[in-house]
């Protein structure tokens with residue numbers, strides 16, 4: 001669904017749901033996940049339906065994930081870091 | 094704790110230009126922006142994007158490099174990654190509480206320029222919460238900040254940003270699948286009466302025509318006057334269906350970008366209880382400001398798209414103007430540049446009525462169908478809001494108490510205008526009479542631990 | 553259309569107390585008009601923490617709270633709506649053996665007075681009730697109380713009052729109240745309203761109304777601070793306080809956690825304005841985290857406050873005016889008047905309609921301030 005138009009020159013390694021992934025240094029967690037073809041970022045606490053980034057600028061809170069055990073992190077506003085463990089936010093944290 | 098002459102929230106064109114001008118006039122300045130790097134929306138990541146990506150994004154993007162450099166050299170303190178979550182008046186000025194990776198702190202200043210820009214107008218259509226459906230701006234942000242491109246997106250809606258992104262994707266060799274434009278034919282007729290005035294800012298019109306020509310050459314299909322739009326899919330977007338000029342269409346795609354204009358980001362000015370008025374042609378609330386950008390709260394200026402949508406060039410001019418006014422207040426002689434800036438702003442605004450009429454927001458999304466969600470966080474439909482309005486809830490804050498619209502994590506950023514519009518529609522009252530959500534701190538959710546450790550009186 | 557401006561009873565203030573009293577007065581056969589300066593439930597009654605609490609009340613308030621509690625349990629019979637009422641335990645947690653002894657003494661005292669709703673639970677029982685409570689907590693004082701949705705509740709009383717014939721007028725600020733030729737005259741910017749009797753339920757603003765008719769009531773406007781988190785997994789099914797610290801903590805059915813605790817913000821009643829003081833809220837956050845360590849990761853979604861009237865002795869003013877037979881007051885609930893709404897409304901209506909003063913409200917006469925004001929001016933004169 002999304003692809004990189006540039007090669008990864010400064011790789012950063014992280015995991016999503018335990019799966020190893022790679023990103024370009026300096027980009028956001030959301031960009032890294034979308035480039036890695038992650039579809040759903042979270043399930044809503046209300047109905048449990050899947051959601052993914054909508055605005056990419058910190059407005060909509062659809063990109064909430066858990067990062068290194070901390071829930072409710074905006075993936076689109078958080079820079080990816082080496083070794084991060086990212087997981088889906090399932091319902092209420 | 095040291096107190097600054099001026100604090101600026103937002104490091105887009107308005108904020109950066111304000112900081113540069115204020116420093117030139119000897120003021121001490123702190124700029125806070127929640128983004129890790131300066132630039133704002135238009136120049137996002139301009140200091141980091143590789144040359145090749147900059148070339149694809151075009152000259153208007155690259156134009157930000159000079160401003161970003163002047164800002165970097167201005168001697169302003171730039172707090173990057175600093176999200177402002179509360180502002181208080183303390184008699185002499187303002188105290189801003191902000192959050193970074195290291196926790197929350199405060200800064201104080203005698204004057205404040207709010208340069209928090211615009212938000213994309215939310216576009217509640219059936220299926221708009223499906224993964225794969227984003228705003229058009231989101232697709233552009235992916236491109237600007239990461240060189241990540243959506244595969245054959247369908248761009249739904251209208252407005253200059255829609256065409257700009259389409260052209261940028263064409264330049265990147267990855268054209269959109271289609272543009273599904275929601276502009277009814279009569280809009281052009283209505284807009285024509287604003288054309289003579291718009292010609293004073295002909296540069297914008299030439300640019301727009303250029304974009305359209307490029308899209309035509311690249312063979313991007315444009316469906317006009319689209320209605321009955323549905324974003325289809327089970328647990329992710331599979332297709333966009335709609336009617337255009339009497340014919341039904343269905344385009345399979347995993348990505349759709351929605352856009353029908355941008356609106357002022359109301360969070361800070363509402364938090365500060367600045368007076369706001371409905372702007373009929375922009376279809377949004379704007380803070381009431383004087384000719385220099387000072388709001389109804391003395392010492393609080395609003396510059397850039399947050400004061401009403403006028404684009405990046407005007408944002409920089411308005412930022413500069415506000416900063417010169419702050420300098421004048423701080424005891425400097427009035428700058429002769431002020432009159433020049435005001436004339437330039439007037440010239441730059443000439444094109445707006447034309448654009449606002451032509452690209453008026455999509456009717457289907459302004460008055461969504463009963464079962465379309467308007468509040469994405471709390472999953473509240475347009476029908477529920479209308480029913481609450483009829484039963485017992487005359488204002489947005491009462492609807493919030495009943496339905497929790499605006500109580501989820503986005504704090505009403507996404508559903509705010511839709512709720513006002515639905516209530517105004519149900520009651521027949523104007524948006525001004527209907528009002529808007531009361532915005533309460535923190536402006537962004539704050540972890541309880543961060544609050545527990547917040548000791549504002551110690552630096 | 554000009555509304556009928558003469559009635560038997562004029563109620564000033566559309567909070568829970570005004571709406572409840574209006575409803576019951578109408579049921580008792582009076583023609584009632586209610587004037588509200590903003591909108592119904594706009595202030596304390598619509599934004600409070602929703603605690604329906606008998607636990608730890610001042611002894612004088614307990615009989616009234618008991619009576620109200622009975623009404624809460626049949627709230628949908630009274631107003632036709634559930635009002636989000638949930639009967640759950642109210643818990644005051646002890647953080648040390650010393651705390652527990654302090655709470656036990658209270659339970660003892662209550663029993664001696666004939667009240668049996670407050671009981672002590674030990675360390676183990678506390679963990680059954682609140683599995684997420686911090687290690688150091690040693691037990692608690694508990695009573696079977698509850699919580700409700702304040703905005704919904706107040707609106708429900710207003711709706712039922714309207715259905716019973718009460719004329720509720722919003723956006724009508726009483727600027728002047730006077731007694732002329734046996735009638736009460738209330739002037740709002742748009743009209744003059746008259747009635748044989750008047751009830752002052754003006755909350756934090758009630759002191760001004762009282763003063764206009766010659767009554768003394770030192771109402772202090774305060775702004776209790778509240779915060780609410782994003783939705784969390786269910787972990788707490790009681791309303792929780794702490795023995796010797798200020799905390800009010802509850803998880804709502806939707807998962808959000810509402811936290812308050814007597815800490816105050818800044819208030820400007822003339823402008824309907826409150827300002828959040830995060831120095832104060834930071835302390836509430838610390839207490840919450842110490843009692844429930846899992847709160848460390850909670851996300852604070854929103855902070856707010858409301859304007860409430862507080863009396864010097866933290867007890868409300870309920871009853872007849874000290875100066876006028878036909879004027880009545882119910883205000884100054886000092887940040888715990890939500891629970892008292894139904895019973896106070898019923899007993900006030902009874903007093904106004906029949907002249908019967910119920911023992912539950914007898915302790916709260918406004919005359920207690922008239923006496924002290926008198927004393928004060930005397931000491932001033934003699935010194």
Ligand SMILES: Cc1cc2nc3c(=O)[nH]c(=O)nc-3n(C[C@H](O)[C@H](O)[C@H](O)COP(=O)(O)OP(=O)(O)OC[C@H]3O[C@@H](n4cnc5c(N)ncnc54)[C@H](O)[C@@H]3O)c2cc1C
Pocket residue numbers: 057102103104105106107108125126127128132133134135136153175176177178208209210211212213230231233234254257355358361396397398399404405406408536
């Ligand atoms: C997604 C998007 C893409 C756009 N792309 C273009 C484009 O390519 N070309 C174009 O001409 N116009 C574009 N626009 C229109 C744009 O609004 C203006 O052209 C221009 O960016 C406005 O400048 P500004 O300085 O007013 O605000 P912005 O550039 O929007 O800057 C506002 C800044 O404030 C910061 N901010 C907001 N709230 C807070 C807070 N509470 N704490 C800390 N920081 C905060 C934001 O992080 C942001 O950096 C876009 C708008 C959007 C929403």
Ligand SMILES: Cc1cc2nc3c(=O)[nH]c(=O)nc-3n(C[C@H](O)[C@H](O)[C@H](O)COP(=O)(O)OP(=O)(O)OC[C@H]3O[C@@H](n4cnc5c(N)ncnc54)[C@H](O)[C@@H]3O)c2cc1C
Pocket residue numbers: 564565566567568569570587588589590591592593594595596597598599600601602603604605724725726727753754755756757758761775776777778812856857858859860882883884885886887888889890891892
């Ligand atoms: C943040 C907060 C949390 C609280 N938590 C709890 C709790 O958990 N449990 C509990 O039991 N209690 C709680 N309380 C207290 C409770 O909310 C109040 O005691 C109760 O709501 C008071 O009701 P009222 O009708 O007297 O006042 P209000 O609801 O304030 O109503 C008074 C009304 O009078 C109107 N008015 C004033 N002057 C005039 C005039 N001149 N003309 C016309 N109208 C006028 C006002 O606009 C207002 O609407 C809390 C209060 C606050 C602020």
Ligand code: FES
Pocket residue numbers: 030052053054055056057058059060061062063064074075076077
């Ligand atoms: S995608 Fe909207 S907040 Fe992150």
